Amino acid sequence: MTQNDSNLMVEVSTDYYLDGRSKVEIARRRGISRFQVARLLAQARELGVVRIEITPPRADGERGARLAARLGLREVLIAASAEDVTTTRENVAVELARAAREHIAEGSTVGISWSRTVEAAVRHIGRLPHCDVVQLVGALPVEGSGNSLGLINTFAQMPGVRTWPVWSPLLVADAATAAGMRRQPEIADALARADHLDVAVVAIGHWSERTSTVFPQISPKEQQAATAAGVVAECSGRLFDAAGRPVRTSLDERVVGVTLEQLVGTPEVIAIGYGSAVAPGLVAAVRGGIANTLVVDDAAATALESLAL
Known part of the structure; x- marks a missing residue:
């Protein structure tokens, strides 16, 4: 894009939005043409020239501080729950974007997992300082949503952001295939960078068909084996029990993505979850050192308060 194009983008955005x-x-x-106007406005949003922030009512910050103290966390951010899942997810996404902007500094190496909430949060982040963004998981397409490859491509369009994609599915057919994918130079480089993250953004999923993106992708036999082994939640395709300990199953060998051990070694891990069902998984993530900042909705916060007694 030339300087003239950039100037025109700003002028068109000013005309339209202000x-x-x-x-x-x-x-x-x-x-x-009208088509050119629409294209310039879309580019302005994608590049962070125009930032539109939707700010839902925030829950009491003191409540989050009390819950963080009880759980031994740095911070708990609480978004408003809504009657529908989509609005709740959007509210959590806004809080997540705020948390990410606060923690991502110039020169940071940032790991990004995928979830619908993380995907939504990127729309609210705007421009980031110069940093490296590492894709933490392979792609797992979800009906009606994007995937991790699309998400990393969004970061790649941001000025000053260098990305490290993982060109692989999150789940592959067998352990040998997964091992082969992890040995591919570009994928190996990206996953190796997860050893040196400054910040990671991940989602915690309750281990059930409706609240985990991984659960519906595996066979009933694998589902039953994981449940019998004590799995309560998953993060980036990795399973863990109520104490936050990794649970190794055949599923673990088929995942192409970050390990729980890499997340435990990351200084700042922002974990998200919403709905009361996810609370045991969030507590387990805290116990296992997987997360030190939580972004949740009011329903999850209420359940966490009960569990933290």
Whole structure:
């Protein structure tokens, strides 16, 4: 993009967002097509030239501080719960974006896992300082949503952000295939960088069909074996029990992604979860040292308060 293109992007964005002019009017005034106006506005959002922040009501910060103290965490951010899952997820995403902006500094190496909430949060982050963003998990397409490859590509479009993608599915057919994928130079390089993260953003999923993105992807036999082994939650395809200890099953050998040990070694891990069902998994993640900052909704916070008694 040339300097003239950048200037035009700013001028068109100002016309549309601040002066309230229509796309048709802007196109006529600027001597360009309506399609060009729409493209410039989309690029402005993608590059962080324009940031639109939706700020839902925040729960009491003192409540989060009390819960953090009881759980032994650095911070607990509590977003408002809503009647529908989509709005709740969006509220949590806004809080996650705030937390990420606070913790990502110039020169940071940032690990990003994938979930629908993380995907939503990126829309609210805006521009980041110069940093490296490492994809922590292979792609696991979810109906109606994107995946980790699409997410890392969004970061790649941000000025000053260097990305390290993992060109692989999260789950592959067998252990040998997974081992082969992990040996691929680009994938090996990305996963090796997870040993040296400054910040990681991950999602905690309760081990059930409705609340884990991994659970529906495996066979009933694997589901039963994991449950029998004491699994309460998963993070980036890795399973753990109520004490936060990794649970090794055949599933673990088929995952291409970050390990729980790598997350435990990361100075700042921001973990998200919403709904009361995820609370035991969040507590387990805290016990296992997987997370030191939580971003949750009111329902999860209420359940956490009961468990932390």
